[in-house]
Amino acid sequence: MRRLRLLLVIAVLAVSLRVIPSAWCGREAAALLDDELPLQLAMARRSERWRDAQLHATAFMTGSERFDGEWLFGTSMMAALGHAQLALAHPELRDEQVRAMEDCIEQLLTPRVRAFDRAAWGSDPLDDLGSDRAHAAYLGYLGLVLSVHRRFEPDGKHAALHERVMAHLHQALRRSPIGLAQTYPGEVYPVDNTSIIGALALHQRVTGADHHEVLDAWAERLPSLRDPSTGLLTQAVARTDGHVVDGPRGSGTALAVYFLSFANAEQSRSLHEAMRSHMHRSLLGFGAMREYPPGLEGRGDIDSGPVMLGVSISATGFSLAGSRIHGDRETFEALWSTASLFGAPVDRDGMRSFALGGPLGDALMFALLTARPAETWMADTGMADTGTAQAGSASS
Amino acid sequence: MSRRRWMWLVGLVLLGGLVHALAAGAMVDHGIAGALLAGGGGLGTVLAAAGFLLLRLVGFVALAGVPALVLWWSWPLHGGRTRSGDTCTPTVSARGQRPFDSST
Numbered sequence: 001m002r003r004l005r006l007l008l009v010i011a012v013l014a015v016s017l018r019v020i021p022s023a024w025c026g027r028e029a030a031a032l033l034d035d036e037l038p039l040q041l042a043m044a045r046r047s048e049r050w051r052d053a054q055l056h057a058t059a060f061m062t063g064s065e066r067f068d069g070e071w072l073f074g075t076s077m078m079a080a081l082g083h084a085q086l087a088l089a090h091p092e093l094r095d096e097q098v099r100a101m102e103d104c105i106e107q108l109l110t111p112r113v114r115a116f117d118r119a120a121w122g123s124d125p126l127d128d129l130g131s132d133r134a135h136a137a138y139l140g141y142l143g144l145v146l147s148v149h150r151r152f153e154p155d156g157k158h159a160a161l162h163e164r165v166m167a168h169l170h171q172a173l174r175r176s177p178i179g180l181a182q183t184y185p186g187e188v189y190p191v192d193n194t195s196i197i198g199a200l201a202l203h204q205r206v207t208g209a210d211h212h213e214v215l216d217a218w219a220e221r222l223p224s225l226r227d228p229s230t231g232l233l234t235q236a237v238a239r240t241d242g243h244v245v246d247g248p249r250g251s252g253t254a255l256a257v258y259f260l261s262f263a264n265a266e267q268s269r270s271l272h273e274a275m276r277s278h279m280h281r282s283l284l285g286f287g288a289m290r291e292y293p294p295g296l297e298g299r300g301d302i303d304s305g306p307v308m309l310g311v312s313i314s315a316t317g318f319s320l321a322g323s324r325i326h327g328d329r330e331t332f333e334a335l336w337s338t339a340s341l342f343g344a345p346v347d348r349d350g351m352r353s354f355a356l357g358g359p360l361g362d363a364l365m366f367a368l369l370t371a372r373p374a375e376t377w378m379a380d381t382g383m384a385d386t387g388t389a390q391a392g393s394a395s396s
Numbered sequence: 397m398s399r400r401r402w403m404w405l406v407g408l409v410l411l412g413g414l415v416h417a418l419a420a421g422a423m424v425d426h427g428i429a430g431a432l433l434a435g436g437g438g439l440g441t442v443l444a445a446a447g448f449l450l451l452r453l454v455g456f457v458a459l460a461g462v463p464a465l466v467l468w469w470s471w472p473l474h475g476g477r478t479r480s481g482d483t484c485t486p487t488v489s490a491r492g493q494r495p496f497d498s499s500t
Binding site for chain 1: 419420421423424427430438441445448449452453456457459460461462463464467468471
């Protein structure tokens with residue numbers, strides 16, 4: 001009898017461990033997937049509070065001035081995308097959310113937010129519009145935000161700047177010997193170029209501008225930027241001949257899934273499938289994404305965040321967007337359980353914060369958890385998916 | 397399972413939830429949120445964030461253990477019923493006298 005009791009208790013413990021934590025942490029997955037307003041609004045309100053706080057780079061504690069500046073920039077950039085996506089999900093809030101988005105754009109245009117890019121290039125990105133200095137770290141992502149905003153306000157106050165940024169990025173890609181723009185001098189990251197592609201494609205759809213040359217070149221180039229065995233996106237390449245400098249990574253691939261969804265649904269889906277096939281891991285109902293492909297290990301970096309047992313916070317979090325975008329409910333639910341466990345959402349005063357996220361974490365989650373299906377960005381313009389080449393022949 | 401054990405269990409669960417909620421709020425209020433992600437801000441900040449995460453993880457494991465613990469406490473190994481036909485027969489009465497003997 002004593003042994004039977006022990007066995008039964010162990011069995012109950014095993015089942016409880018498998019069910020209770022993941023079920024509790026993942027209980028909001030359905031609500032998030034169904035775009036329930038209270039949750040999305042709570043994240044929006046938190047982003048607005050951070051914006052009102054007029055953050056400086058010193059708030060981010062990365063230990064690096066450059067990365068502090070990137071995170072300051074990223075906080076407003078992701079919040080802007082979140083507001084836009086919320087406006088699309090809930091049209092009754094369009095005006096309010098577009099205004100919030102515009103407030104984020106104003107933040108992005110301030111000298112203190114541009115400072116990180118200015119320090120790296122030795123010149124201001126907005127002053128360098130039209131030059132041969134790409135400034136992809138700033139202009140690529142600003143361009144995407146402006147393209148998204150232009151979808152709402154075709155003749156808005158940022159239209160002229162948007163045109164200049166798009167022309168600059170178009171030329172940056174054309175001028176590059178490898179068809180990719182430099183994020184910082186001498187540094188080329190394919191994932192940062194996906195934001196440029198998203199920006200140009202959306203600009204083309206919204207305004208009728210012609211970016212086919214660079215978009216088609218990107219579509220032809222993309223297979224060579226993907227790992228042949230996994231289909232994951234190479235993290236960094238050399239600016240002269242495009243050889244691999246840093247191999248495929250989960251964080252970069254997952255973020256590229258999100259940015260490419262603004263440009264080409266099939267390219268985005270193909271990368272998401274590669275992530276799901278090769279990088280998805282689960283334990284006791286919690287899902288996560290590896291940072292390095294199976295068989296490879298690494299310590300990660302500022303882009304991946306902490307890497308534990310091979311999985312990274314960034315790859316896992318960014319994949320929330322990919323799974324939402326491509327209707328991958330099962331993966332989303334598993335990843336959300338993990339994101340909730342490690343992010344620790346806190347709800348107070350109608351705002352949702354992530355206790356382990358900080359300003360950037362809050363903004364990222366706002367954007368990733370409101371990401372729209374790729375078809376959203378193709379709709380309402382009457383124009384077909386951009387890019388004529390296939391998504392890539394790398395195995396998945 | 398004694399009433400005291402139930403109260404302890406419920407109390408610990410509630411206390412754990414309260415401590416967690418307060419710690420999470422403190423993380424947000426004191427700008428520690430994001431420290432673990434960033435990895436900077438000083439050792440104290442990172443340790444505080446790591447400590448909160450550990451508290452959270454341990455808390456969930458403990459919560460998952462509650463059903464097993466309830467089962468362990470509730471499963472009687474020595475049953476309260478006596479053998480069939482037995483009656484409780486005192487050998488000494490309350491006044492120190494032998495109980496009534498029908499044979500005398």
